[in-house]
Amino acid sequence: MKYFVVAGETRRLDEVTRAELRGDFIRCRDGITHYELTGPADGEVVVFTGSLTTPLFYWDRLVGELHARGFRTLVFSAYGRGYSDRVRGTYDEALFVRQIADLTERLNVTSPFHLFGASMGALVAMAFAREHPDRIATFTLAGPAGLQPAPAFAFLLRSETLGTLLARKLGSKMLDRHLKHNVRDPQLSAVLTAMVRESYQFEGSIYALCATIAAFPLAGREALYGQIGSLPFPKLLLWGDRDEVTPISSFDKVEALLAPTESHIVSPCGHMVPYEEPTETALRFAEFVTAARKESSR
Template identity: 55%
Template sequence: MKYFVTSGEDRKLTADSRNALRGSFIELSDGVTHYELTGPEDGDVVLMAGGLTIPLFYWDGLVSELHARGLRTLTCSAYGRGYSDRVQARYDETLFTRQLAELTGRLGLTARPLHLVGTSMGALVSMTYAAQYRSSVSTLTIVGPAGLAKPRLASPNRLLRSDLLAGVVARRRGLQLLQGHLGHNVRDPELGAKLTEMVLGSLRFEGSLYAVFDTLQHLPFTGRDDLFRRTGALGIPTLLLWGDEDDVTPLVQFDTARALLKPQKHHVINKCGHMAPYERPRDVADQLVSFVSARAGRLDS
């Protein structure tokens, strides 16, 4: 799909504009990445990979909970999200995995135990990262993962494989479609409104809708059983979390995920939608901290 800018994208990401924005910035091989490395300096690092549209602010509640329990956190906005560059590239797992690998390397974090957390699309990226950098991953936490729905002939992903159709849909109805998607992510209307405001604010930067829809074209969100199965065979201690009222990746997929990932621990969070780290950060922290504290340390390659 050709790069485009829509009428609602009225802001540009530049060195000057970033001076007034929250977070830190680093130039990687594909572009500038927006990140925050915070928390106790002697704590194990928790690296977080997010979903299709979310900026790093999504993790704020969980970050606060983890800091209070002695863990250090590294959050970043994937390319095309938050204040990271809207790169003119193929938005797929290769791009996002390379971004995480380069970021941890440049920040000097590869020599320490790293606990990897992925939610929704970020779960697919995390699993890809874990396979490539297994020796640097101490634990893997998967939350409400995408990828287990069965491909359908009329699914949006199939329709968007056409560059021409994808470009037309993204330009004409992209923002409307994303707003509808965001409305299904959380149970609490107030939290849902805050989430929508957060995401729409970052979508004002030029190239945002291009980045999201190019991701929908090139990163498969269905039929990824093999990726789950390969991850389960890596031998990485894995925690699986799911919201019981998840309307995006329904709980009916939970048993399949368990069978493929073979997690050491699994837990369903009650009265929780798709975005457990955002909706129920304390509950996620409770599960995550007890899990990683028992398994701190680096796996042998």
């Protein structure tokens, strides 16, 4: 797919615009990453990997809860999202794994950290953990992707000519349709849509979204789940009972493959458990980490 800009992408990410934007920025191997490292300076670090469309602001409600419980948090926008660079390249799994590795190393997050992935970010988190199991203290997934059918149009987007044409014409509509199914509560859904759409005013955003759908393996990831299930770090699985993006019907299969230490179905809740139910998510996570600490000290 060729790089393109669509109507509505009226701003460019550069030093001038970034100086006016929230968050911090650091250059990694593939481009500039937009991040925030906040919370108690002596707290254990939790690193978050987000979904197909969301910027780092997605985690705001949850990180506030975790700061109050003594955790330090590292949130970032994946390439093509938030205020991170719109990379003109292949948006495959390796790109997003490198981003986590680069960011944590450059910020000196060297001790084993808690890794938390949601939706597509769950797949990125698993791919990172598979390569760097010694860097993981605990591992949490919420509404994980990977077992649902691939988008029907994904193979069309892989064509340089046809894919570029379809992405330019239909990319914004695909984004809007996707956002409608993420959150159960209409008010929270409206806030999320505005948050995501604000980031999509920057050049190359729809290109990055469609290039990810084309190159990132979003389906058939049973083997990856099984590989993570065989690793020894503690695992927590959270899932909304009314998830319409990664339906709860996959829960039993993921539980069998992942072999989590703990698993919880959050009710009533849609696809975005950390965003929709931050207090319950923080409580479950904190209790899980406390139990993991006690188990490791035996």
